[in-house]
Amino acid sequence: MTATDVDTRALKFSIDEWFVVTLARTIRDREAVFHGFGSPCAQVAMHVARHTHARDMLLVEGATYAVNPDPAFIPPTGNDLALQRGATYQMRFEEFFDAAVRGDIDRMFLSGGQIDQWGNTNVTAVGAVNAPPKVKLGGGGGGCNLAATIRNLTLWTTRHGSGRTLVEACDFITDMGHRMHGTTREELGFRGNGPEWLVTELGVFDFVGGRARLRQVFPDISVEQVRAATGFPLEVAGDLRTVPLPSAVELAALRAADPLKVRHQEFSKDQLARVFEHRPDKTCAC
């Protein structure tokens, strides 16, 4: 075996790729899954899942509402004909939202400028609610209804490290998590289960008793770094582990799905410098 052969067997990947594969793994096979607009990482993750472990999922392509399309590339906008390639059917706007509010959609990806420990997200405004905002964000799309009824939610952010994203309490709750202003989703009669996962560029949280708990970390990040970047008291799982490595098949699916690398839009240059290498003779990617 030559040195070149060894190199091609080694998996090299950057944080955006590992992050998107981790998002993809929150999807179970045979789920009906939706992402909103302005969500390149979630969008790519859905195509990775459909080409690897979730081949029989129902993929609803964002703001085009195309069912199981096979785009040649993911464009930088969420409402483009390029996203509909290969779809045999496109839902109407009404058709998708009706399915979602009556409980037929299994999973949706949600993000936010702020996310609190209960999985509430803020995509509306930073600052006081009853005054002009400090920063007006874009808005929540369908989130403040869909978060009540879609079966499971995968939350994500690529800005955990900023220290401003995972906060004690959202300045404004756009999309509902497990507990809003002291009231639980059960008390409000919501039929969806709420946030199941929160994936960040530092690690992966699950929700226990409605509260976020660190379950996995990336190998170049320490728990102390996560704690320092988190605005709420950090709970850590007793069996905390490293985020499982992406497989060669997952990386290939991701690179094929996203040749324009729209996923990079969610990462800073510094973050993209986080490159990992995994050789078959080693057990970790450190």
Place this chain on the structure above:
Amino acid sequence: MTFFLNLDKRLPLEEAVSRVHDGDVVALGGGLSARLPMALVRELIRQRRRELHLVGSAHGIDVDLLVAAGAVAVCEESYVGFEQDLGLAPAYRRAAQAGELHIAESCCVTMLTQLRAAEAGVPFLPVRGVKGSDIRRLHPEYGEVTCPFTGEVLVAVPALSPDVALIHASLGDRHGNLHFDKPYVLDERFASAAKVVIATVERIVSTEEVAAEGITVPAHLVASISEVPFGAHPSSCYPEYAYDRTHLAEYVDAAATADGANAYLERYVLGTPDEQSYRKLVSEPLERLRSWHESTAAWKELFA
């Protein structure tokens, strides 16, 4: 909601837009950077319309440009911005943060439900969500209703009948029949819930041709139709053309300051007396946007 039965509804753009009044509730068709009624938006700005109450789902340069021009009092959309690619909407953000714009942020589902109530002629309909979200606090007009059958308490949202809906389509005939491709977003709902529909189309063709492609919005819902090629530019209008990402980036960059936004308006909107002059001004990239269908590589190139 009254039916429009004139046989020939063709109007020059300027006359069509004169049906929009200061203070009107205006529904914007299309979504994000696709099929936005941009020629109508530009003409509203040229005619110096004021105090508009905009309603829509997820929008971008249409809302931002109207806000930059000082035409808007209330914004009631589910989103205004340029996605992760080009970021927050600069003029919308500036006006909101200065307290110059009433932000009545809504939700795609709520908007859809309010339009359905108007279409059915009932005063309200319930939604299951919104409870627990601070979006509710932005809407003192929402109520609560207890289901007489199950006892479930739901948020009641009032019927919404926009004064006018602005819709851009690929094809239309002189009667006002419109054809456009999916996603229709809320355009069909706007068309039947609004009091007046003002349409622009890429091309006015025969009724047979529109019918053969499929009628998306029927003539009896449409008050006027104006032929405006590239009437959605810089958003897309497939199958005619892709969106003009370069132009959108130029806008977002310029509008980062109030002066920059004014310079953009002076150059592209107020400085062009009509849409023909607008097309001339941006003529270089326009034909390029039609090249999307030549090959995947050509299509990708437009977005690189």
